[in-house]
Amino acid sequence: MAIPATMKAAVIREHGSPLSIEQVPTPRPGSDDVLIKVIACGVCHSDLHAIDGDWTPAAAIPLIPGHEVTGTVVDAGAHVDPAIIGTLVGVPWMYSACGVCEPCLAGMETICAQGEATGYTVDGGYAEYVVAPAAFVAALPDGVDPVAIATIKKNSDTT
DSSP: OOOOSEEEEEEBSSTTSOOEEEEEEOOOOOTTEEEEEEEEEEOOHHHHHHHHTOSSSOOOSSBOOOOEEEEEEEEEOTTSOGGGTTOEEEEOSEEEOOSSSHHHHTTOGGGOTTOEEBTTTBOOSSBSEEEEEGGGOEEOOTTOOHHHHTTOSOOTTOO
């Protein structure tokens, strides 16, 4: 599959302003990352806080929001097993953590001072492609509906 040089994405340019649909460079995976062709991205209330700049610190801008992502891995960095290419994966809010600080070693990566958040401190899934660390994506079960599971919640339409 040829990966295009640019992609469409919804971008925050100014907190409190509407997202703008733009043509932006397609991200490339770093050595420990995967590139994912987005199938779906849920819309979470925290995305609205990111867009509006409600939290301290405010989301980094410009930014592509979205952290409830499903998609197919289409490229992998040099340190990632290439067998992951073609795998249906989910990308969560927790983009990365250092893995060596006290909270990380205690299993509390969500409070790692070096932690990054998908769609908040790094670009997320309101785009055609998203990059994520291979260690922080999860392979999804065979037969799962990637659109239904992207919302990461249970409702009457999702099992």
